[in-house]
Amino acid sequence: MTITTLTNSALITLQTTFTDRDEAIQALADQLDQQGKLHDKAQYLEAVFEREAHGATALGEGLAVPHGKSDAVKEASFAVATLKNTIQWQGIDEDEMEEVNLIFLLAIPNAEAGSTHMKILTDLTSVLVDDDIREAALKATTAEELIAILGNEEVQETPVIDSSKITALTSEALINLNTSFSDRDSAIEALAEQLYQQGKLHNKAQYLEAVFEREAHGATALGEGLAVPHGKSDAVKEASFAVATLKSTIQWQGIDEDEMEDVNLIFLLAIPNAEAGSTHMKILTDLTSVLVDDEVREAVLRATSAQQLIKLLDGEEAPSEGNNSENNTANNTAKSTETFIETEFVEDAPEKLSFMEKISRAIKKLLS
Secondary structure (H helix, E strand, C coil): CCHHHHCCHHHEEEEECCCCHHHHHHHHHHHHHHCCCECCHHHHHHHHHHHHHHCCCEEECCEECCEEECCCECCCEEEEEEEEEEEEEEECCCCCEEEEEEEEEEEECHHHCCHHHHHHHHHHHHHHCCHHHHHHHHHCCCHHHHHHHHCCCCCCCCCCCCCCCHHHHCCHHHEEEEECCCCHHHHHHHHHHHHHHCCCECCHHHHHHHHHHHHHHCCCEEECCEECCEEECCCECCCEEEEEEEEEEEEEEECCCCCEEEEEEEEEEEECHHHCCHHHHHHHHHHHHHHCCHHHHHHHHHCCCHHHHHHHHHCCCCCCCCCCHHHHHHHHHHHCHHHHHHCCCCCCCCCCCCHHHHHHHHHHHHCC
């Protein structure tokens, strides 16, 4: 057993903020509970705070290792938090308060209270006694990076998606046809629930926080009925997206602050932070290259099965028979989408923007 087998990226919180020790312990215990590591969170917290009362667990140098040994623990595990600012924590000396910015909350079953407990504590302290490792842990920008630091391993490069098809990032279970939502938020929450149910997210609440933060930063309705909300977060296990076509339109904040768009086609993207550059750009360019074609977009909205929609996105099914000049023009325009994305958007352009210009402008904002 290595120390890093007892945690995972969903149990690691980076650059967060807590008001005090109790809030920190309760938040990390919530994560352990959500990840199925506890039978009874309240009983486990009782053991943790009983241990704090018996003898505080701030070890100096910004490090605290609170822990609870209890039958309320299903399996030995730990959660981690690095803090933006320090919080006060009772030190080993009763009259001493420590400034803490690195917290490891341990959960140990009573049956393993001897061997496992001792091993976790000795392994952690032997790693974190090194000033350079402790500083690197505090500077980590991804959960995977922190795990690699604790395991004294090099961070592996982000794997490249081995399929050129955009639909490799979705599945029939993530596609909803002819459905209804009352508003933007209910649509996003419903699609996020599907991503979570299909194992694409570590933590749905954390992912949703990233999505709504992005909506607040700049809305994602691109015009022509299309919205592409998205969240980049360590709460995402793997790059993926969910789709919904709507029976009736819902209102969605447009790119222009004073503009509301009628939306009937939604793609909710989930991107791990580690892939926020390459994968994010690929999904957006591939989707918009396809959906800029009016014929394809209309065919997607008319799709009667998830399989049909996937084929349309992949170009394996023609949106309509015939080969008119209008359709050829749309196809040629679609091929040039990536060029538009790389082109600087002119701020004093005409007030009425074309769909392609909106996409160009939107993607620049989406990637900001």
